[in-house]
Structure formats: structure tokens, C-alpha cells
Amino acid sequence: MAISAGTSAGISAEDRRKLEKLCQKFRRKLIDVLHAKQTGHPGGSLSVCEILVSLYFHQANVDSGNPGDPNRDRIILSKGHAAPMLYLALAEKGFFPYGEIDTLRDFETRLQGHPSIKDTPGVELSTGPLGLGLSAGLGMALALRLDRSPARVYVVLGDGEINEGTVWEAAMAAAKFKADGLTAILDWNRVQLDGATDDVMPSGDLGAKFVAFGWNTIHCDGHDIGAICRACDEAAAAKGRPSIVLAHTVKGKGVSFMEGKSAWHGSPIKDADYEIARRELDEGVGA
Amino acid sequence: MKIAIREAYGQALLECGRENGDIVVLDADVSGSTKSAMFKKEFPERFFNVGIAEANMTAMAAGFASAGKIPFVNSFAAFVTTLGLLPARAFASYSKLPIKLMGAYGGLSDAFDGPSHHAIEDIAVMRALPGLKVYAVSDVAQTRWAVRHAVEDRSPMYIRLSRDYFPDHYAPGEVFEDGKAKLLRDGGDVAIIACGLMVEHALQAAELLGAEGISARVVDMFTIKPLDAGAVLECAAKTGAIVTAEEHTVIGGLGGAVCEALCEGGASVPVTRVGLADRHAECGPYAKLLHKYGLDKDAIVAAVKKTLAKKK
The missing domain is CATH 3.40.50.970 (Thiamin diphosphate (ThDP)-binding fold, Pyr/PP domains)
Incomplete structure (x- = not known):
């Protein structure tokens, strides 16, 4: 695997440290909320943390003060079950009060179990049924191109999600339409609900597959904010074809006993486990 | 043309x-x-x-x-x-x-x-x-x-939509309203509520029935959702017998929607749904398929007679 060294500007060391702190804050709050609610998906929320933080707080032009800006960048969390991490990012961006996170999955909450464009400010696409976000993101990118908008579309995919055939239909179409305003980011944590992706449905050499489909592919460490930002800059610089950032991640990242474990895809967090998780996150183990 | x-x-x-x-x-x-x-x-x-x-x-x-x-x-x-x-x-x-x-x-x-x-x-x-x-x-x-x-x-x-030619029922530029069905033929013995090509078959059936002294009302229910429940209940009140006709299975389509409106509206009238009887058709000439699978004027005429027999 070639990890991109990156040639573009990326992110300053100071900003990077700030975002790393933010990730630590989000992980703690995520564990607090999922423990309190006894429902929700910890594994894939923890693996996608640096990806979403890099997009919302450095890479993308998203402003809660101007949510209808036609030229805003669009971020789609196609792996909708990681909604808690998305909500943390949107709250921190000012789309709704940070404390509203505590209503996650509650009766009559704005923060539904999976992202809903109708209910939650800042959500660009309702997701949950897997495999549809890349197609919708392609439609958005083509609409923005018709309007001569400079806005970019970012679609965050899960590596279990890409079992769905629609992802590959969209991959073909994005190359056909030369959708260079579209950047997909794969949260490649190698674990899905029933087990390792290699056991459930081996994805093989994903880089080679996307290259064969006509995409620009960039590998990066999906927990290294600097690397993610450089990869997104590289993607934006590629003309005439869509790009995918293959972000190598760890499912359950930051909580030792959750890391790499399919059991933590969507399991409730018991009190004893919560204490250990909080201690690790407070001490910054793995963060 | x-x-x-x-x-x-x-x-x-x-x-x-x-x-x-x-x-x-x-x-x-x-x-x-x-x-x-x-x-x-x-x-x-x-x-x-x-x-x-x-x-x-x-x-x-x-x-x-x-x-x-x-x-x-x-x-x-x-x-x-x-x-x-x-x-x-x-x-x-x-x-x-x-x-x-x-x-x-x-x-x-x-x-x-x-x-x-x-x-x-x-x-x-x-x-x-x-x-x-x-x-x-x-x-x-x-x-x-x-x-x-x-x-x-x-x-x-x-x-x-349809691949085929449908006979005209309306002048160019006819005004339609969302949720409002079109009454194409008045009649007092039975109402045929149809959509798509079956509207034409309903009108032909009404002609045949008229020759036998049966007065059939024909409604084009192109607006299936929102359904014109008022028009459905009016059909029930004015005729007391209803036949639905659609190029669809009899389950859950126009016939289902009409029955829902009748039940909820408290109308107790006999209904017969003309459509595919919970089965698939086969390949062949369009008109022959419609006839064989009970989706044409003949099927509607038969359905009307069956329904009138149940009318109180």
C-alpha cells in the first residue's frame, strides 16, 4: 500500500493540533451518548472521526450561518449509521446546540437514528439504506457543474457499504460524466456488521478496482488529519475524473477493546466497558 | 396526426x-x-x-x-x-x-x-x-x-405512461385538477371508475350496456393519489354499484384505492375490480392480451352484470 506523501498545502501544524483535540472531544462525547442511550453504532463512528473532522473543519466550505448557500460544498455521510459522529460535527459547526446530541435517537428528536435531510439542519442527504450516497453525490456534482458552481461534493463511504451494486453503478457513471467535482472518501476499516470484510465479502484491491473504473485514487492514513487534508487537496486538483481517497482506518479507533471488532458495529456499551473507554479516551490512548 | x-x-x-x-x-x-x-x-x-x-x-x-x-x-x-x-x-x-x-x-x-x-x-x-x-x-x-x-x-x-396509442377523450388544452377525477359519462345504474387505457374500454362497455338498457356512469380516475374520494362516494350514492377497471393486478391499485375510499366513506355498495386476477400475463398482441386476461370492454360488461346482480 502506498501512502500518499502529499505535495499540496494540506493543513498547518497548529490547525492540525486543534482538530486532533476536537476528535478527542468528539470521541468522548460519542461514548458518553451511546452509553447513555444504549443504542447507536460506535465502531463506524469512531473510525470515521478524523475524516469528518477534516472535511467539516478544514476542507469543505460549510457555514451554518448560510446553510442555503448554493455554492456551499456538500458532505454526504453515505454510511449513515455513523450518524452520531456526523451530528457532533454539525453541532460543533453551529447547525444546532451541542447539547442536543443528548437527544440522539430519542422520541421526537431532530437527531434521528440515521441522518434525515428533513429533520436535521446541515444534513445534505438522508442516508441509512446503504449504497445510495455516491449516486446522489454524483447527481449533486453534475447539478453544480450545470450551474457553474465551484462547490465540491464529498461522499463518505463505508467499506461494507460498497458490497452494494449501486456503488459500482455510480462509479461507472461518475467516470463517464468526468465528475471531477466529486470526491469519495472510503472509511476502509475492514470490518462490517457480521465480521471482517475479508470474510463477509472480500473487496480485494479496491485501489486497482477504482483505477479500472476510471477514477483517480489516493491512499492515506484515515486517522491522520494532515494526510486526509493533503489527499483531499490532491483530489480537488485532479481534472476530468472523479477521485476517491482510500482512507485506511481502524473500526472502533481510540477504544482499545473496540478496535477491529465487528461486535462493536452496533452493540450497546455496558457500564463496565464505558468506564474503561472513558479512561482510555481521557488519557488519550490511541487518539 | x-x-x-x-x-x-x-x-x-x-x-x-x-x-x-x-x-x-x-x-x-x-x-x-x-x-x-x-x-x-x-x-x-x-x-x-x-x-x-x-x-x-x-x-x-x-x-x-x-x-x-x-x-x-x-x-x-x-x-x-x-x-x-x-x-x-x-x-x-x-x-x-x-x-x-x-x-x-x-x-x-x-x-x-x-x-x-x-x-x-x-x-x-x-x-x-x-x-x-x-x-x-x-x-x-x-x-x-x-x-x-x-x-x-x-x-x-x-x-x-404507455407505449401505445390511446383514443382521445379530451380536447387539447383541457384543464385537469390534481385530486379531481373527470366524469366522462353520466349514468344511474352503475359507475365504472377507470384509469389509463381502461377508460376507453369503460366508455365502450357503457355503450354496449346502454343498448341493453343499463345506464353506466364512467369516471376517469387519472389522479390515483391523491384519489378523488368525493367522486368515488358520489358514484356510490348515485348508482349503488361500482366496477373499477385498470391495467394492473386487482390488488392494491386503483381498485384497492376505490375500495378503501368506499369503506372509509361508509358506502355499502357491491364492487367488482376488473384487472389481472393476481397473475402475470404472457407475450402477444396487445389487444389479444387485454381480452384474454380480462382487461377489456367485454370483461367490464361482465363485471357490471355481476355487480348489478348483487345490488340491493
């Missing part, structure tokens, strides 16, 4: 496209059949052929809609309402995005391609999606109205 429903659709879409730059058209490699190619010829930059990938096409439409476009999704009705169903549910229904789902080749109109290509459960499937409007057009003028309505009404919707 007489034109097929699909040609009327292609023309109407092109005309709307000239007036409204927000319209975008997607097709899944059947634009020559759906006639969306007429739009493509004049507006290639607003036309997207996604290949044979109906699910991707429908999900792409969500992206266009969320960015302010009015996307028309085109393929055979049998595939739009099956392969396109998950994105239709997630984005048109749940998310309320203004996606316009166009079901070319409704009913048995793709006759020779056989049951794999017949759309006989599309109305039931799409009607079940919360918030999604459903229409089935009966002639050229109504097709033109439906396309214009799809552009002007922000609701997500499914419009069932």
Missing part, C-alpha cells in the same frame, strides 16, 4: 424543457423507447444517460433535486418501480425531494416483450410510498397536463 402516449410525453417534456432551465432528464439506456431522447436532442447538457442502472439513476435524481433541479427519471415502468424503489423510498418519499418518476410502458403496453416487461403492480407499489403522488394518464391531452403538472408541483410523483 395521432400520436402514441410516449410521443406525447416526449413532446411535452421537450416543451417544458424549453420553458424551464431547471429541468434535467435521466434515462437508463431506453431514451429511444421512452422518448426522452427528444429532450436529449435539443438539450444534451441537461440529459444524462446512466446506462442500464435504474437504482443509480433514481438516486442521482435525488442529488439533482437537492441542488434545485427538477429531475425526470425515465425507464420502463416495470423497472423504475422495482430497481428504482429503494432510492424512490429514501429520497422521493422519505426526504420529499421533488423527483419525477416516469413509468414508460405502463400496464401490458410492452405487449410482445412479455411479463418481464409488463408493469402490473407499479401503482400498488408506488401508492404505498408515503407522500408520493401517483397518476395514470388516459390520453394525449392528459399526458401533456401531467408533465406540466410534474414541473409545477413540487411534490415527488410517479406518472404511469
Whole structure:
């Protein structure tokens, strides 16, 4: 695997440290909320943390003060079950009060179990049924191109999600339409609900597959904010074809006993486990 | 010159496209059949052929809609309402995005391609999606109205079209109203509530029945959702016997919708649903299929007599 060294500007060391702190804050709050609610998906929320933080707080032009800006960048969390991490990012961006996170999955909450464009400010696409976000993101990118908008579309995919055939239909179409305003980011944590992706449905050499489909592919460490930002800059610089950032991640990242474990895809967090998780996150183990 | 429903659709879409730059058209490699190619010829930059990938096409439409476009999704009705169903549910229904789902080749109109290509459960499937409007057009003028309505009404919707020629019932430019059925023939013994091509068969059946002294009322229920429940109850009150007729299975389509309205409205009248009797058809000439599978004027006449026998 070639990890991109990156040639573009990326992110300053100071900003990077700030975002790393933010990730630590989000992980703690995520564990607090999922423990309190006894429902929700910890594994894939923890693996996608640096990806979403890099997009919302450095890479993308998203402003809660101007949510209808036609030229805003669009971020789609196609792996909708990681909604808690998305909500943390949107709250921190000012789309709704940070404390509203505590209503996650509650009766009559704005923060539904999976992202809903109708209910939650800042959500660009309702997701949950897997495999549809890349197609919708392609439609958005083509609409923005018709309007001569400079806005970019970012679609965050899960590596279990890409079992769905629609992802590959969209991959073909994005190359056909030369959708260079579209950047997909794969949260490649190698674990899905029933087990390792290699056991459930081996994805093989994903880089080679996307290259064969006509995409620009960039590998990066999906927990290294600097690397993610450089990869997104590289993607934006590629003309005439869509790009995918293959972000190598760890499912359950930051909580030792959750890391790499399919059991933590969507399991409730018991009190004893919560204490250990909080201690690790407070001490910054793995963060 | 007489034109097929699909040609009327292609023309109407092109005309709307000239007036409204927000319209975008997607097709899944059947634009020559759906006639969306007429739009493509004049507006290639607003036309997207996604290949044979109906699910991707429908999900792409969500992206266009969320960015302010009015996307028309085109393929055979049998595939739009099956392969396109998950994105239709997630984005048109749940998310309320203004996606316009166009079901070319409704009913048995793709006759020779056989049951794999017949759309006989599309109305039931799409009607079940919360918030999604459903229409089935009966002639050229109504097709033109439906396309214009799809552009002007922000609701997500499914419009069932046809490959074939339908006789005219309306003058060009006839005014239609969302949720308001059209009364095509008054009568006091029985009411035939039909949609699509079966409107013509209902009118022919009414003629035959008239010769036998049976007075049949005929209603074109092109607006299946919202259904004109008032018109349905009026039919019950004025005739006391109802026959529904549709190119669809008898389960969950127009017949189902009419029965729901009758029950909820407290109308206790005998009803017979003319349609496919929970079975698939086969390939063959369109008219012969309609006759063999009980979807024509003869079937309607028989259904009327059966229903009148049960009338109190």
C-alpha cells in the first residue's frame, strides 16, 4: 500500500493540533451518548472521526450561518449509521446546540437514528439504506457543474457499504460524466456488521478496482488529519475524473477493546466497558 | 396526426424543457423507447444517460433535486418501480425531494416483450410510498397536463405512461385538477371508475350496456393519489354499484384505492375490480392480451352484470 506523501498545502501544524483535540472531544462525547442511550453504532463512528473532522473543519466550505448557500460544498455521510459522529460535527459547526446530541435517537428528536435531510439542519442527504450516497453525490456534482458552481461534493463511504451494486453503478457513471467535482472518501476499516470484510465479502484491491473504473485514487492514513487534508487537496486538483481517497482506518479507533471488532458495529456499551473507554479516551490512548 | 402516449410525453417534456432551465432528464439506456431522447436532442447538457442502472439513476435524481433541479427519471415502468424503489423510498418519499418518476410502458403496453416487461403492480407499489403522488394518464391531452403538472408541483410523483396509442377523450388544452377525477359519462345504474387505457374500454362497455338498457356512469380516475374520494362516494350514492377497471393486478391499485375510499366513506355498495386476477400475463398482441386476461370492454360488461346482480 502506498501512502500518499502529499505535495499540496494540506493543513498547518497548529490547525492540525486543534482538530486532533476536537476528535478527542468528539470521541468522548460519542461514548458518553451511546452509553447513555444504549443504542447507536460506535465502531463506524469512531473510525470515521478524523475524516469528518477534516472535511467539516478544514476542507469543505460549510457555514451554518448560510446553510442555503448554493455554492456551499456538500458532505454526504453515505454510511449513515455513523450518524452520531456526523451530528457532533454539525453541532460543533453551529447547525444546532451541542447539547442536543443528548437527544440522539430519542422520541421526537431532530437527531434521528440515521441522518434525515428533513429533520436535521446541515444534513445534505438522508442516508441509512446503504449504497445510495455516491449516486446522489454524483447527481449533486453534475447539478453544480450545470450551474457553474465551484462547490465540491464529498461522499463518505463505508467499506461494507460498497458490497452494494449501486456503488459500482455510480462509479461507472461518475467516470463517464468526468465528475471531477466529486470526491469519495472510503472509511476502509475492514470490518462490517457480521465480521471482517475479508470474510463477509472480500473487496480485494479496491485501489486497482477504482483505477479500472476510471477514477483517480489516493491512499492515506484515515486517522491522520494532515494526510486526509493533503489527499483531499490532491483530489480537488485532479481534472476530468472523479477521485476517491482510500482512507485506511481502524473500526472502533481510540477504544482499545473496540478496535477491529465487528461486535462493536452496533452493540450497546455496558457500564463496565464505558468506564474503561472513558479512561482510555481521557488519557488519550490511541487518539 | 395521432400520436402514441410516449410521443406525447416526449413532446411535452421537450416543451417544458424549453420553458424551464431547471429541468434535467435521466434515462437508463431506453431514451429511444421512452422518448426522452427528444429532450436529449435539443438539450444534451441537461440529459444524462446512466446506462442500464435504474437504482443509480433514481438516486442521482435525488442529488439533482437537492441542488434545485427538477429531475425526470425515465425507464420502463416495470423497472423504475422495482430497481428504482429503494432510492424512490429514501429520497422521493422519505426526504420529499421533488423527483419525477416516469413509468414508460405502463400496464401490458410492452405487449410482445412479455411479463418481464409488463408493469402490473407499479401503482400498488408506488401508492404505498408515503407522500408520493401517483397518476395514470388516459390520453394525449392528459399526458401533456401531467408533465406540466410534474414541473409545477413540487411534490415527488410517479406518472404511469404507455407505449401505445390511446383514443382521445379530451380536447387539447383541457384543464385537469390534481385530486379531481373527470366524469366522462353520466349514468344511474352503475359507475365504472377507470384509469389509463381502461377508460376507453369503460366508455365502450357503457355503450354496449346502454343498448341493453343499463345506464353506466364512467369516471376517469387519472389522479390515483391523491384519489378523488368525493367522486368515488358520489358514484356510490348515485348508482349503488361500482366496477373499477385498470391495467394492473386487482390488488392494491386503483381498485384497492376505490375500495378503501368506499369503506372509509361508509358506502355499502357491491364492487367488482376488473384487472389481472393476481397473475402475470404472457407475450402477444396487445389487444389479444387485454381480452384474454380480462382487461377489456367485454370483461367490464361482465363485471357490471355481476355487480348489478348483487345490488340491493
